Amino acid sequence: MILIDxxxxxxxxxxxxxxxxxxxxxxxxxxxxxxxWRRYLYQQDNPLGWVRENWFHTTGCRQxxxxxxxxxxxxxRWVAPAGSPGPDGASNNGGAR
Amino acid sequence: MSHAESVPSNKxxxxxxxxxxxxxxxxxxxxxxxxxxGVTNSDWPRSFRQHDLAKSYDxxxxxxxxxxxxxxxxxxxxxxxxxxxxxxxxYMGGGGSGRNTAIIRSNYLTPEGVRFYDRxxxxxxxxxxxxxYNVMFSQRGHLTLAHTDASLRTMNWRAEVNKLQGINxxxxxxxEVGRIVKYLDVSDRPRYPILGALYHPPGGIIRHDAVxxxxxxxxxxxxxxxxxxxxxxxxETAGGKVTxxxxxxxxxSASIVVNCTAGWATTISDMVGVKMPLITxxxxxxxxxxxxxxxxxxxxxxxxxxxxxxxDRGELVFGASVDPYPSYSMRGSLEFTESxxxxxxxxxxxxxxxxxxxxxxxxxxxTPDYSPIMGVTPVAGFLVDVGWGTYGFKAxxxxxEAMAALVATGRVPEIIxxxxxxxFADGRLVxxxxxxxxxx
Ligand SMILES: Cc1cc2nc3c(=O)[nH]c(=O)nc-3n(C[C@H](O)[C@H](O)[C@H](O)COP(=O)(O)OP(=O)(O)OC[C@H]3O[C@@H](n4cnc5c(N)ncnc54)[C@H](O)[C@@H]3O)c2cc1C
Ligand SMILES: [Zn+2]
Numbered sequence: 001m002i003l004i005d006x007x008x009x010x011x012x013x014x015x016x017x018x019x020x021x022x023x024x025x026x027x028x029x030x031x032x033x034x035x036x037w038r039r040y041l042y043q044q045d046n047p048l049g050w051v052r053e054n055w056f057h058t059t060g061c062r063q064x065x066x067x068x069x070x071x072x073x074x075x076x077r078w079v080a081p082a083g084s085p086g087p088d089g090a091s092n093n094g095g096a097r
Numbered sequence: 098m099s100h101a102e103s104v105p106s107n108k109x110x111x112x113x114x115x116x117x118x119x120x121x122x123x124x125x126x127x128x129x130x131x132x133x134x135g136v137t138n139s140d141w142p143r144s145f146r147q148h149d150l151a152k153s154y155d156x157x158x159x160x161x162x163x164x165x166x167x168x169x170x171x172x173x174x175x176x177x178x179x180x181x182x183x184x185x186x187x188y189m190g191g192g193g194s195g196r197n198t199a200i201i202r203s204n205y206l207t208p209e210g211v212r213f214y215d216r217x218x219x220x221x222x223x224x225x226x227x228x229x230y231n232v233m234f235s236q237r238g239h240l241t242l243a244h245t246d247a248s249l250r251t252m253n254w255r256a257e258v259n260k261l262q263g264i265n266x267x268x269x270x271x272x273e274v275g276r277i278v279k280y281l282d283v284s285d286r287p288r289y290p291i292l293g294a295l296y297h298p299p300g301g302i303i304r305h306d307a308v309x310x311x312x313x314x315x316x317x318x319x320x321x322x323x324x325x326x327x328x329x330x331x332x333e334t335a336g337g338k339v340t341x342x343x344x345x346x347x348x349x350s351a352s353i354v355v356n357c358t359a360g361w362a363t364t365i366s367d368m369v370g371v372k373m374p375l376i377t378x379x380x381x382x383x384x385x386x387x388x389x390x391x392x393x394x395x396x397x398x399x400x401x402x403x404x405x406x407x408x409d410r411g412e413l414v415f416g417a418s419v420d421p422y423p424s425y426s427m428r429g430s431l432e433f434t435e436s437x438x439x440x441x442x443x444x445x446x447x448x449x450x451x452x453x454x455x456x457x458x459x460x461x462x463x464t465p466d467y468s469p470i471m472g473v474t475p476v477a478g479f480l481v482d483v484g485w486g487t488y489g490f491k492a493x494x495x496x497x498e499a500m501a502a503l504v505a506t507g508r509v510p511e512i513i514x515x516x517x518x519x520x521f522a523d524g525r526l527v528x529x530x531x532x533x534x535x536x537x
Contacts (some may be wrong), residue, residue, distance in 0.1 A: 001430055002422075015432055019422035035522055042374035042465045042521045046363040048425050071377070072425045 167497025186328035196459030202300030230311030239300025339478035360460020387411030397536030
């Protein structure tokens, strides 16, 4: 079980959430190059270790969140509303929607 | 293809060496041998040896699961290439190959998939004799239940594709399902009544550990070296070509490196900058206490997210779809057990008092189209045999055979040509989700 500390609802079991992919993936809306779109559709980093990712609180506030989770231990060290600046100041933490 | 040039051309010498080793090899397993060792109380020889790491190999295979071991075995057995090292950071067969639920079948959805997996069924049928190792392949039949019109339509589609490829596969109605599996609730009482099923008589289960050990032992006899506790930390390249690997036990030079690390595949491919469309998800399974054998075939229900088979020992083996988020953690969860238990009781209410003995998880490298990725990459000499998701155990023999042929000849065998890495950039997906997301 992973406990996700939703900034709106408090700590909840991850079963209440839908994983929404790695954070910061952006549709390149200014191009119609299939290769670019396929990379966007199929390619993620899949790191072993820390990853910044989005979750959607399906059975709670129904908001998108951004979290930093260790994929080896499932430890979560940071959660914030999607799009908030990260602990490192990086701003690209919105979801791929 | 440039990587092929570096494969040793002295095939004859290598082959002769292999034969010499084989004739010197350990005792064949046989009933007579069991008897002899029983009365003389003598030890069995080790089934594979330990070695110092050499400075160089013709081929380095990363990952000693069924894929790495099968590739090594066929390199030696079919192509006489024996200067091969199989490296594993952990123990042999400790990845998905030792954690799967051992379902083997070929009733997939695409012609490419069906042909590919069926070659593996054929190889599995002869594997015990080929490896001189009892792999306990039991072709007891495989039923994929349909609870909705939509899934019945997919079953019909699969059955037609299967038949065109010469596979024994057909859609049967609920009454016939009830005749094959007596304890299944085929009434219209459950919330999702069984409408019918895709029936695949050649499907079944195998003893997965025996497959791994059998390949390891046979490859070892032919001169392949298996190195456990040997973690690849980096891959060296020069001018776009692989030159070797760095491990926790020292550096090795090799011009061909094959990535057979399944759930860890992107960590290896990232070392040479080859991006792969893989996401690692845990997949869990559980097993009950043993009871008298009553379940004749493998049963899968996509709608209920559960499947079950009974081992020859009598344990019920349960599985489901992957955990719903990426992770490299192999811890089980209560949610899984609860979900599997509640769903299986809708199918077979009479097992309500059985106790679950243990549960576990393994890592699955999921691709966008639920088909594997095999073949060459933009880095010469860096080959991949990954993307095995939740369904790769059954493919061990065929992909081992095909990858060995690719290494030996430099040409991609036709049977795996649809599964290349370039298909994602080119938009040539081989969509198997309808046949592989719950029933592995
Ligand atoms: C619960 C479960 C049920 C399944 N059920 C089925 C089923 O019924 N039928 C089916 O066909 N498939 C099934 N599968 C899928 C199947 O188990 C896998 O697809 C298959 O075993 C993959 O084999 P492999 O040899 O490619 O990789 P693995 O067996 O996973 O081996 C990869 C190896 O790579 C090693 N490794 C990783 N990183 C490094 C490194 N840096 N250096 C050295 N070594 C490294 C690991 O230690 C590991 O031993 C199931 C999987 C699971 C988890
Ligand atoms: Zn919330």
